[in-house]
Amino acid sequence: MSGRRKTAVLTEKTMEALIRLCGVSAVVFVFGIFFFVFREGYDLLPRLDYREFFTSIEWYPTSQNRVRYGILALLAGTFSVTVLAMLLAVPFGLGAAIYVSEFCPPKRRETLKVIIELLAAIPSVVWGFIGLTVMNPLIIYLFRVPIGLNVLNGGIILALMSVPIIVSIAEDALKAVPDTYREAALALGATRWQTVYRVLLPAARNGLLAAVLLGVGRAIGETMAVLMATGHAVHIPTSVFDSVRTLTATVAAEMGEAPVHSDHYKVLFVIGILLFTLTFLVNLIADLTVRGIRNK
Amino acid sequence: MVTAQKKIEISRLTVRFGSKTALKEVSLDVAPNEILAVIGPAQSGKTTLLKVLNRTLETSGDAVMEGTVRIDGEDIMRSRNVYDLRRKVGMVAPLPVGLPMSIYENVAFAPRQAGIEPRRELDAIVERCLRQAALWDEVKDRLDSLGSKLSGGQQQRLTIARALSHQPEILCLDEFSIAIDPVTTHRIEDVLQELRREMTILLVTNLVQQARRIADRTAFLLNGELVEVGPTGRIFSDHPEQQKTYDYVHGIFG
Amino acid sequence: MISPAHTNISREIPAADAALPQGAARFTETPFSRKKMRSESAAEYVFLAMTLLLVAPLLLILGYLLYQAWPILSLDFLLTNPKRGMRAGGIWSPLLGTFYLVFLSLVIATPIGVLAAVYLNEYARNNWFTRLIQLAVVNLSGVPSIVHALFGLGAFVLFAGIGRSILAASLTLAIMTLPVIIAGTKEALSSVPQSFREACWNVGATRWQTIRAVVLPNAVSGILTGIILQVSRAAGETAPILFTGAVFFKAISEGDLLAYGLFDQCMALSMHLFTISTQVPDVPHALPYGTAIVLLGAVLCINAVSILLRIVLRSRKKW
Numbered sequence: 001m002s003g004r005r006k007t008a009v010l011t012e013k014t015m016e017a018l019i020r021l022c023g024v025s026a027v028v029f030v031f032g033i034f035f036f037v038f039r040e041g042y043d044l045l046p047r048l049d050y051r052e053f054f055t056s057i058e059w060y061p062t063s064q065n066r067v068r069y070g071i072l073a074l075l076a077g078t079f080s081v082t083v084l085a086m087l088l089a090v091p092f093g094l095g096a097a098i099y100v101s102e103f104c105p106p107k108r109r110e111t112l113k114v115i116i117e118l119l120a121a122i123p124s125v126v127w128g129f130i131g132l133t134v135m136n137p138l139i140i141y142l143f144r145v146p147i148g149l150n151v152l153n154g155g156i157i158l159a160l161m162s163v164p165i166i167v168s169i170a171e172d173a174l175k176a177v178p179d180t181y182r183e184a185a186l187a188l189g190a191t192r193w194q195t196v197y198r199v200l201l202p203a204a205r206n207g208l209l210a211a212v213l214l215g216v217g218r219a220i221g222e223t224m225a226v227l228m229a230t231g232h233a234v235h236i237p238t239s240v241f242d243s244v245r246t247l248t249a250t251v252a253a254e255m256g257e258a259p260v261h262s263d264h265y266k267v268l269f270v271i272g273i274l275l276f277t278l279t280f281l282v283n284l285i286a287d288l289t290v291r292g293i294r295n296k
Numbered sequence: 297m298v299t300a301q302k303k304i305e306i307s308r309l310t311v312r313f314g315s316k317t318a319l320k321e322v323s324l325d326v327a328p329n330e331i332l333a334v335i336g337p338a339q340s341g342k343t344t345l346l347k348v349l350n351r352t353l354e355t356s357g358d359a360v361m362e363g364t365v366r367i368d369g370e371d372i373m374r375s376r377n378v379y380d381l382r383r384k385v386g387m388v389a390p391l392p393v394g395l396p397m398s399i400y401e402n403v404a405f406a407p408r409q410a411g412i413e414p415r416r417e418l419d420a421i422v423e424r425c426l427r428q429a430a431l432w433d434e435v436k437d438r439l440d441s442l443g444s445k446l447s448g449g450q451q452q453r454l455t456i457a458r459a460l461s462h463q464p465e466i467l468c469l470d471e472f473s474i475a476i477d478p479v480t481t482h483r484i485e486d487v488l489q490e491l492r493r494e495m496t497i498l499l500v501t502n503l504v505q506q507a508r509r510i511a512d513r514t515a516f517l518l519n520g521e522l523v524e525v526g527p528t529g530r531i532f533s534d535h536p537e538q539q540k541t542y543d544y545v546h547g548i549f550g
Numbered sequence: 551m552i553s554p555a556h557t558n559i560s561r562e563i564p565a566a567d568a569a570l571p572q573g574a575a576r577f578t579e580t581p582f583s584r585k586k587m588r589s590e591s592a593a594e595y596v597f598l599a600m601t602l603l604l605v606a607p608l609l610l611i612l613g614y615l616l617y618q619a620w621p622i623l624s625l626d627f628l629l630t631n632p633k634r635g636m637r638a639g640g641i642w643s644p645l646l647g648t649f650y651l652v653f654l655s656l657v658i659a660t661p662i663g664v665l666a667a668v669y670l671n672e673y674a675r676n677n678w679f680t681r682l683i684q685l686a687v688v689n690l691s692g693v694p695s696i697v698h699a700l701f702g703l704g705a706f707v708l709f710a711g712i713g714r715s716i717l718a719a720s721l722t723l724a725i726m727t728l729p730v731i732i733a734g735t736k737e738a739l740s741s742v743p744q745s746f747r748e749a750c751w752n753v754g755a756t757r758w759q760t761i762r763a764v765v766l767p768n769a770v771s772g773i774l775t776g777i778i779l780q781v782s783r784a785a786g787e788t789a790p791i792l793f794t795g796a797v798f799f800k801a802i803s804e805g806d807l808l809a810y811g812l813f814d815q816c817m818a819l820s821m822h823l824f825t826i827s828t829q830v831p832d833v834p835h836a837l838p839y840g841t842a843i844v845l846l847g848a849v850l851c852i853n854a855v856s857i858l859l860r861i862v863l864r865s866r867k868k869w
Contacts, residue, residue: 008411008756015758016673022662023669026686026732029725033693036704095600103594104601114857115605121779121853122608122846123786124695125820129827129842130611133618163604193593214692221694223789224820228828248696248789255700255793260708272700276693283692287685352751358676379754387752393745396768405763406753455749462753 037276041269048270059234061254061264069267071274076236077244081226082219084155084240085162089219090212092159093166097211100167101174102196113171120164124224131157131229145241149231152240157229158222162215169214173207174200206289213286217279223248247271302366303328303466303496304349309363311344311353311520318344320520321363326466331488331497333507333528336517337544342500343390345517346468349498350385351378367466383410386464386495390471392451394443395458399426399435402443402454406462421461429457430487449480456484460491467491468498473506485510504545508532516541615846619839627840631801632822636830641841643802646809647716647816648845651791652784654720654812655727660777662724663731670732671739672747672761691729695789698726702794715813719795726790727780734776738769771863778856782849788820796821798829819845 048069052058056070100112131153139148177200185195201208231243232253251268258265304326311319319341326332334342347353348365351372365372367384375381383406395402403422412418422439426432431453435446443454452472459467469488473481488497488510501507507514508528515525516538524531524541536542626640633639666687674680702722712718742765750760766773796818802809810816823845827838 008409008759012756012758019665019669019673022665023674023683025662025666026690026728027683029728030686030689030693032705033690033697033701033725036709037697037700040700040704040708092600092604095597096604099594099597099601103597112601112605115608117857118850118853119604119608121782121786121849122611123788123820123849125786125788125824126842126846129823129838130615132827133838134611134614160604160607167604191587191590191593193590196593217692221692221696223694223696224824228824248694251696251700252789252792255703269700269704272697276697279692279694279697280689283689284685287688350752352748355747355751379756381754382752383754389745389748389752391745393743393749395746395749395764397764405750406755409753409755409759409763458749458753 034273034276037269037272041266041273044263044266044270048267057234057236059250061258061267067263071247071271073234073236074245074247074250074271077230077234078220078246078248080151080237080240080244081154081158081230081246082216084151085158085219086212086216088155088159089162089166089215093163093211093215094170094208096163097167097170097174098196098200101171102192102200113168116164116167119160120168122161124161124222125228127157127161127225128228131225135229139241143241147231147241147243149229150241150243151230151237154226154230154244154246155240157225158219161222161225162218165218166211166215169211170204170208173204173211176207177203210286210289213282213289217282217286220282221248221275221279223252227252247275251275301327303330303368304498305364305366305369306345306348307364307366309345309348309365310361311341311348312360314358318359318520319348322517322520322522324515324522324525326496326498328496329492329494330513331492331499331511333511333514334498334500334517335502335504335507335514335544338502339519340517341520342517343470346387346470346498346500349466349468350382350387351375352382352387383462384465386459386462386467388452388455388459388467388469388472390474392448392455392475394446394451394454396442396444398440399443399446399454400439403457403461405458410462425457425460426454428460428487428491429453430483431457449476452476452480453484453487456487464495466496466498468500470500471502472499473501473503481506504532504547516544518544612846612850615839615843619836619843622836622840623843628844630804632799632817632826636799636822636826637833637837641819641822641844642804643800643809644817644819644822644841645844646802646807647796647800648785648819650716650810650816651720651723651795651818652781654716655723655784656777656781658720658724659728659731659780663728663776663780664735664773666728667732667735667739668761668766671736672757672765687729687732690725691733695726695787698722699790699792699794701725702790707794713813714793714797714815715795716810716816717795717812719791719816719818722790722794723784723787726787727783730780730783731773731776734779735769735773738772738776739765741772742768771859775856775860778852778859782852782856785852786820786845786849788818788824791818791821798825819848 052068052070055072056068057073058068058070059073060066060068096116100109104112132149135153135156136148139145139150139153181199181203182195185199186192190198226246227249230245230249232245232249233243234245235242237244251271254264255268258268302325304324306322306324309319309322310317322341322345334345336342344353348361349367349372353359353361361373367381372381395405397405400422403425404418407418407421412421423432426435431450434450443451446454452475456472472484485506488499491497499507499511511528513526514528514531516523516531518540524536524538526537530536531541532545534542536545628640628645629642630640631643632641670680670683674683699722702718706712706718706721707714746764746768747760750764755763795815797815800815800817819841823838823841826833826841
């Protein structure tokens with residue numbers, strides 16, 4: 001029996017070590033991602049003309065005469081698509097979250113949540129395909145524009161893609177508001193809409209903000225769908241019917257052809273560092289906001 | 297050994313959770329085969345006291361402890377093997393916890409973890425414990441059904457049976473009658489009277505009359521401080537040492 | 551004590567009721583409350599409309615894709631390689647490739663993810679280090695998929711020297727989908743009542759014994775849900791495998807389940823859909839639709855299984 005106890009203690013120690021190791025794995029991986037993406041691109045950092053990098057719209061990474069790495073147009077592409085997506089997704093996402101959490105009968109709530117979950121499961125390449133084959137002719141037909149692969153197309157697709165995450169986080173935030181608030185408001189004669197508007201939205205403010213931020217993070221980082229739906233033109237858009245190209249799409253499209261360890265290859269990694277930093281900040285802020293409500 | 301007369305010796309025990317003090321300088325001895333009742337209103341530190349005894353308090357993270365607790369003369373904080381300590385101290389939680397496994401497995405769980413494998417040995421342990429907990433006759437034909445599907449009173453006796461399965465020397469019960477009816481409560485009190493021949497029993501209760509019925513001695517905790525400890529007869533008499541004790545057991549507050 | 555006056559009043563009410571015509575409400579409606587009612591139902595319908603506008607596309611899209619793909623869907627389509635420069639044939643090679651990638655990434659991510667969740671839920675104390683881990687998990691799922699791809703290229707393909715292969719792509723996918731498993735498992739673990747753990751500790755079980763005997767078995771449904779979601783996520787991802795192991799075209803022997811090796815490159819459904827809808831000219835109409843519906847169908851089915859499992863297991867809860 002003492003031998004048995006010794007094995008038990010040994011198993012205990014081994015498992016605990018293994019569990020702790022796996023516990024820190026997420027931290028290791030995040031640092032790993034930053035390290036390896038940085039490692040491939042850092043070479044170029046001292047040599048990069050930052051003024052050109054951030055302010056020039058000329059992206060000619062393979063030019064014979066003079067190579068130019070200006071990402072302003074790419075930034076504008078990412079920015080325009082993300083903003084349009086959020087303009088569409090935030091009201092609809094919050095509206096749906098309010099409906100599901102406050103107005104909906106319980107049985108229908110389950111159904112709607114399942115459908116929204118399925119919406120989140122559609123792969124981004126399928127979204128891109130839908131942008132290409134459904135939205136593209138639809139936009140050309142409705143707005144009589146020559147090409148339907150543009151900011152509008154990408155924005156709508158991205159909005160549909162980020163809505164599920166906004167709905168689910170926002171619904172969590174609304175659910176976290178104690179029922180006593182609702183009862184108190186209703187007891188004072190407020191309608192449900194007044195309860196939502198005056199009591200719940202202010203009370204769930206931080207959670208809703210986090211929901212929006214996570215949606216933004218998702219939209220900035222999306223790759224395949226925008227690659228296929230936005231028309232792939234390096235260009236600062238002046239209307240929603242202009243084609244654009246985003247940071248993510250550029251990396252996806254050009255990495256395959258850039259020779260390993262060439263400057264072109266490295267600059268794509270530099271864009272990777274930029275994307276990593278950008279989404280890291282957005283997620284960090286979202287996380288801190290959520291933590292804010294928990295601490296209260 | 298000099299300490300043979302004392303099963304448990306608690307001296308100047310202080311427990312804090314962050315800035316909250318749960319127990320303040322509590323000193324208390326328990327003799328072998330004694331039933332000691334601990335009474336007191338909610339939040340007075342009764343449960344914390346039990347959790348110190350089997351060191352499950354340290355799983356809750358922010359608890360800080362001072363003072364010493366000796367069981368059989370050994371300082372439990374220095375005890376090398378906390379799992380052996382927990383086998384020595386049986387614990388029954390306030391709300392019955394039927395683990396979601398069969399009745400048989402519930403009782404056989406601890407012996408199995410300790411390395412007892414032969415089916416016949418386990419069968420014997422399960423029967424003995426269920427009999428001791430006065431549950432055997434009700435469940436002997438359905439040992440394979442889920443423990444969590446039993447009624448509240450049965451689950452509570454199952455919890456006691458499980459606590460007995462590792463042959464503890466000390467049995468701690470934390471407000472065991474909260475979730476069960478008076479008839480079952482009385483049956484379990486009878487069981488405890490039987491068990492005291494083999495072990496020391498620490499009974500935390502918020503029913504003062506329960507302490508009066510079965511305890512040899514009674515301790516009164518209030519806001520983490522030990523107000524008074526003494527023979528049950530004295531605590532419930534018209535002249536306990538402290539006025540607060542009188543007020544509490546006669547229902548003037550709490 | 552009830553005073554006689556009280557009893558009188560309560561007796562008067564039924565009398566007043568009797569004076570009302572049958573079916574009439576006892577509360578009188580005022581103009582003000584009617585206005586409130588109107589805004590109330592208006593608000594409800596606006597929000598309902600917004601929700602439906604989100605739900606409708608899913609059904610429309612599914613229907614449209616299915617309609618367009620219908621002529622080509624057959625067992626043959628699944629079991630033949632793409633042919634004639636991907637302008638004919640089926641999707642066998644990418645289908646099997648996706649299966650390999652998903653399976654391997656699952657094998658890698660599951661143990662790490664489950665144990666990481668066990669750490670966070672059972673071992674971690676409430677301190678800055680735990681916060682750091684949680685933040686890392688959030689970020690791991692927030693990092694753009696294309697950055698994961700760059701990481702996979704830099705770390706596995708080049709640094710570790712694995713080269714572009716199924717293994718490198720699966721490792722990348724595994725890390726990318728790790729948060730899904732961690733989140734699912736963690737939720738499942740935290741739904742196991744704390745009293746179960748305490749009951750085990752009280753009888754002298756060690757931490758790991760408690761986890762193995764009581765916590766994990768009771769969380770298994772939630773863990774499975776997380777794993778299934780990981781599968782659907784991994785199956786649909788394109789960007790992370792672009793430079794780490796997927797190729798545009800590769801013919802393999804048809805019907806042979808072991809056609810790929812660990813260090814081979816492979817085709818994948820998601821990448822194949824991208825290729826034939828954007829890179830190859832003159833692809834027959836139905837081919838990309840067929841590929842899309844197979845990919846979408848598979849992912850949605852896997853998700854549906856996860857949802858069903860959750861509902862069934864929730865109703866059979868043992869406590």
